[in-house]
Amino acid sequence: MAMLKRIERLAGAWVDSIVENEPHTGAAQGSSRSRHFWWIAAVLIVLGLLASSARAAVTALDVFYSQYYYQFSGTPPTFPYSYYYAARLTTDPGDVASATLTLPDGTTVLPMPSIGPGSFLYQQPFFDDTSLLASFPAGDYVCNASGGTLGPVQVTVNRKPQPYWPDSVPAYTAATITAMQNANAAFDLGLEFNAWVAPAPADFGVNFVIIYDALTGSVVYSAGFNAADTAHAIPAGTLTRGRSYNAFLYFSGRSQIFDGTLNRLVAYDYATYASLFTVACVGDLNRDSFVDDADFSIFAPAYDTLLCDEPTMPFGCPADLNRDGSVDDADFSIFAAAYNDLICP
Ligand SMILES: [Ca+2]
Ligand SMILES: [Ca+2]
Secondary structure (H helix, E strand, O other): OHHHHHHHHHHHHHHHHHOOOOOOOHHHHHHHOOOOOOHHHHHHHHHHHHHHHHHHEEEEEEEEEEEEOOOOOOOOOOOOEEEEEEEEEEOOOOOOOOOEEEOOOEEEEEEEEOOOOOOEEEEEEEOOHHHHHHOOEEEEEEEEEOOOHHHOOOEEEEEOOOOOOOOOOOOOHHHHHHOOEOOOOOOOEEEEEEOOOOOOOOOOEEEHHHHHHHOOOOOEEEEEEEEOOOOEEOHHHHHHOOOEEEEEEEEEEEEEOOOEEEEEEEEEEEEEEEEEEEEOOOOOOOOOOOHHHHHHHHHHHHHHHHHHHHHHHHOOOOOOOOOEEEHHHHHHHHHHHHHHHEEEE
């Protein structure tokens, strides 16, 4: 549950980053150094209008319908393990003290507890998508916020009648699942996955990769990118050797309205996660903290086999030290350096 809350927060952060890319012309005008009286007066009028506009500080109302999957092998997942509804209000910190969400029936009012400065979230798990969609049906979702420096403020986001789940569930390729068993933190880790399309009436689709430290739950990497992309590289040095991670891949179908100050989003997300492990000591194939002849006797037959997807290659293709899908001279040169060092760092 805690992890899912973090996921939703992060997904919302990406929406924020999209919003922040829009121009903020009011601030540019306010920084003018002109001493001309009328120019200053005009700026003051503009600033006054901005200050009196309550909605200027409410930056987003985001609604997420989500299905979560776990992939434990090269076979794509088919059954979700959980479903979630989430609604999130984002304001400038201190502008709002509390918030509620009124459902399309006009009478059901749900609390949106504060989850951080300027961030309010309602979230509810479900056992299937039918009850998820029925409990939060099409229509207007009205967020009423109060307190803080803004006073009462109301924001509405509309869920269209037709849901727009992605047309495919995110799935890493079998080669990527293999590479995730023994990743080398010193090299880029290439993730490959399936293509998908956001069906109408979605406005667009977007992909996210979010990697959590399995022990601490903290986010160690996150990136949003084009939905048409079927590969994404985790840069070398992002991960730490000898650790376990959970790597989430999101396909998000989105309908979004941005009116210059306020972003309103309704997203239908599929998210698949897989376990990701980094080797503690590159080249130490028998994990005894030394890289020596015993490891070479494991490396040599893998070098002869060459391709990681050969059935005779050990699971996870541990001898593929640079994680490119084959055990060749590039891996041998990495192995040779570790063999020379002998003792694991
Ligand atoms: Ca060893
Ligand atoms: Ca290799």
